[in-house]
Amino acid sequence: MKHCYLVYFCLMTAASFGQKTHTVQVEMSAIAGSSNQVPFWHQANQFGAAPSALPALTGRVRIFSDPVPPKSSTGKRRLLDWNYGLDVVGNAASRSNAALIEGYLGVRLGAFRIEAGRKRETIGLIDTLLTTGAVSYSGNALPIPKVQLSTNGFVEVPFTKQLFAFQSTFAHGWFGPQRISPNYFRTPPDGVLDYYGHYVETYFHQKTFYGRFGKPTWKVNLYGGFNDLAFWGNEAVIWNPGFQLSTAESFRRVAMGINWSGSKVGNHFGTIDLAASIKGKAWDVFVYRQSIFDTGSLLNALNIDALNGIRLRNKKTPGNTNWYFKNVLLEFLYTNDQREPLVSSGRNDYFNHYLYLDGWSYRGRGLGTPLAAIDRDLKGFVGNSVYQGGYIANNRIVALHVGLDGTYKRETRFMAKFSLSHNKGTYGAEFPTPRNQLSSFVSVSKPLRVLGGSEGRLSLSADVGELYPARAAVQVSILKTWHL
Numbered sequence: 001m002k003h004c005y006l007v008y009f010c011l012m013t014a015a016s017f018g019q020k021t022h023t024v025q026v027e028m029s030a031i032a033g034s035s036n037q038v039p040f041w042h043q044a045n046q047f048g049a050a051p052s053a054l055p056a057l058t059g060r061v062r063i064f065s066d067p068v069p070p071k072s073s074t075g076k077r078r079l080l081d082w083n084y085g086l087d088v089v090g091n092a093a094s095r096s097n098a099a100l101i102e103g104y105l106g107v108r109l110g111a112f113r114i115e116a117g118r119k120r121e122t123i124g125l126i127d128t129l130l131t132t133g134a135v136s137y138s139g140n141a142l143p144i145p146k147v148q149l150s151t152n153g154f155v156e157v158p159f160t161k162q163l164f165a166f167q168s169t170f171a172h173g174w175f176g177p178q179r180i181s182p183n184y185f186r187t188p189p190d191g192v193l194d195y196y197g198h199y200v201e202t203y204f205h206q207k208t209f210y211g212r213f214g215k216p217t218w219k220v221n222l223y224g225g226f227n228d229l230a231f232w233g234n235e236a237v238i239w240n241p242g243f244q245l246s247t248a249e250s251f252r253r254v255a256m257g258i259n260w261s262g263s264k265v266g267n268h269f270g271t272i273d274l275a276a277s278i279k280g281k282a283w284d285v286f287v288y289r290q291s292i293f294d295t296g297s298l299l300n301a302l303n304i305d306a307l308n309g310i311r312l313r314n315k316k317t318p319g320n321t322n323w324y325f326k327n328v329l330l331e332f333l334y335t336n337d338q339r340e341p342l343v344s345s346g347r348n349d350y351f352n353h354y355l356y357l358d359g360w361s362y363r364g365r366g367l368g369t370p371l372a373a374i375d376r377d378l379k380g381f382v383g384n385s386v387y388q389g390g391y392i393a394n395n396r397i398v399a400l401h402v403g404l405d406g407t408y409k410r411e412t413r414f415m416a417k418f419s420l421s422h423n424k425g426t427y428g429a430e431f432p433t434p435r436n437q438l439s440s441f442v443s444v445s446k447p448l449r450v451l452g453g454s455e456g457r458l459s460l461s462a463d464v465g466e467l468y469p470a471r472a473a474v475q476v477s478i479l480k481t482w483h484l
Contacts, residue, residue, distance in 0.1 A: 020082075021066040022484040029058040033473030036094065039461040041417055041441030042473050044370035045133050047101050047120050048142030048363060049089040054473060056093035062086065067108070070152065081108040085119060099142060111155045118145045123208060123227045125275040125288045127311045130329040130403025132419060133369045135271050135290045135307050136229055137206075141365035144204050146173030154212050165212040167225075173204030175231055179357040180238055202356075203233040205254050205266065210273065223275040223288075229367075230254050231356055232266030238355070267353045269294055269360055269368070271307075284313040292335065294348040305350075307369070308332045318410050329403040333371060336396045336424065347427055351392040359391040371397050371421060379435075379469045394431075394467065396424035408444075417441040423467050437465035448478070455479045 032055040033039065043050035051058060064085040071077055087102035104117030122128050123137035133140055148171035157164040177199040210225030232254045236243045245253070245260060252258070253265040275288035290307040309331040318324040338347045351360040351372045360367050366374060375393035399421035407413050419439045425431035443459035457479065462472040 019068050023062070023064055023066060024482045024484065025060075025062040025479060027058075027060040027062075027477055027479045029060075029475055029477040031056050031058065031473055031475040033471055035469065035471045037469055037471050039441075039463050039471050039473050040370070040439040040468060041419075042459070042461040042475065045131075045139045047139050048099050048365060049101050051091035051093050052097055053093045053095045056091050058089065058091050060087070060089045062088075062102075064102075070111075079110055082106065083108070083113075083115075087120070102143065108152055111152050112149065113152050114147070114149050116147045118143045119148075123206075123229070124271055124290050125210060125223050125225070125273040126290065126307075127286065127288075127309060127327075127329050127403075130311070130327060130405060130415070130417060131309065132307070132331055132333060132371055132399065132401045135292055135333075135369050136227055136269055137367055138369055140370040141362040141367050144173040144175060144362060146171045146204060146206070148206070154210075162215045163213070166210065167212075168209045169206060171204075171206040173206065175202040175204045175233075175362065178202040178231065181355055181357055184238065184355050200234045200237055202231050203251075205230040205232060205251075207255065219279045221277045223277070224273065226270060226272045228257070228268060228270040230264075230266040230268045235265065267356050267360075269351070280315075282315055284315060286311040286313070292350065294338075294350055303337070305335045305337050306333075308334075314406075318407055322409055323406065324408075324410075325404055325406040327403075327405050329401075331399075331401040331403075333369065333397055333399040333401070333421075335372070336398055338396070338427065349426060349428060350395040352395065352426065352428075357391060361391060366392060369397075371399055371419070373423075373467065377468065379467060393425060393429070394423050394435075395426050396430075398422040412444055412446045414442070414444045416443075421467070435466035437463070437467035439463050439465075439468070450478075451480050453480075455481070 031042065031051065036053045038050055038052070038054055049060070062085075065083045067083055068078055068081045083106045085102045085104050087100070088098070089101055090098040100118060102117075102119055104115050104119040106113055106115035120139060120143055121137070122134045122139045124134040126134050148169055150169040151167050154165040154167045156162050157166060180198050180200050182198065206227070206229050208225065208227040210223060212221055212223050214221035232250060235245065235250055245265070250265050253260055257264065257268075270293055271290040272293060273288065273290050275286065278285040278287075287310045288308070291303045292305045293303065309329060312328045314324070314326050335350055338350060351366060351368055353359055361374065364374075366372055372392050373394040374391065378393060399419060401417070401419045403415075403417045405413070405415040417440065421437045423431065423435045423437060439462070441459065441461045443457060445455055445457040448454045448456045455478070457477040459475045459477075460472070464470060
């Protein structure tokens, strides 16, 4: 009997391989600007792919598989599927760089999937096309390599007739070396403490859970859930001999949020999300809120610090109109309070940490909302040390963001983003006066006949205000796609 199961498994695997579609994309770009600095919206939420200086020439190759639908056209369930992705970018400039943006393999078995490697991802209930970026894990930095077990989208809870569904992930990642503050580092064997911190190998923990109430056919669906992300690892090296937990016990406490010596193990950050989708006759509406928690307390759902958004999606076809707006997004970000809920004294310091000197960042870029700026990106270095304002030099933000996309005369696609922010620095190192900033981005793309069919894109970005240097840039790209 077991041999029959093995034969069935092999046949299902072979069938899945034969049904897959593979996509190859090659993109070439040239970008130049008014200075050698890249404007905000030409580098934010690019998963670490943006050049580090201007002018620059960029080459990019993406190869990935498209998922096979869980059900065939006849309604038969497909038990097994597999997927992969590869995304490599190279930038030639005065400071050239190259990066592996994606490189992963995955297998889906029924309603669950497991993936290993580096993969582009945003976390939370949010619009992913026009947003400023999810608060905790936005796609602003290079993806962290990890092994992730997840559901295949929202999965129906059995016996509820699609009334309840859930979506969840659990991942273990390899963050790599992180700088640890010498103020907390036990004296090393050589007796020498480095002022700029000691590097310690660190892991990344991720768990998310989101529930949906309402059948897919209903006009209104409600959503809610959370994400808890953390840096951790080698605490015994940092605190030795004070730290008495094994690696396995440390992982258990990180994953379950159990305190040690009165505080969390690792540096936790995340959001508690609420959302609703409403199906209208002409427009679908998606409303969401991401409330910040920095210490792991679910009471932070009461926090006034949050990202709030509303997206309108046009259900009508373009028709004969010249201008057609497909999506319109309005977001409001507020992070100026930073107090613990129900506590009158003491404040958080979002995206910074007393132990991890580089805060909530990875490979030199913030992991969370890109509106939380790193010191080196600001107009004139603020000069914050890690003992004053923190690595993230601006985390007190009030921002209004508008995004839209659509088509002009059907063939020409456009996208625009405008972000207006009021910035106060941090509570550890407040700006002498608040800094106002406007960052904008506009792109248009159109099919071309060259190369047997391709896509041309022109994009413009600009920064005006007191937070970033005044700068503008223009980028010209050509993209060729093959489906195999």
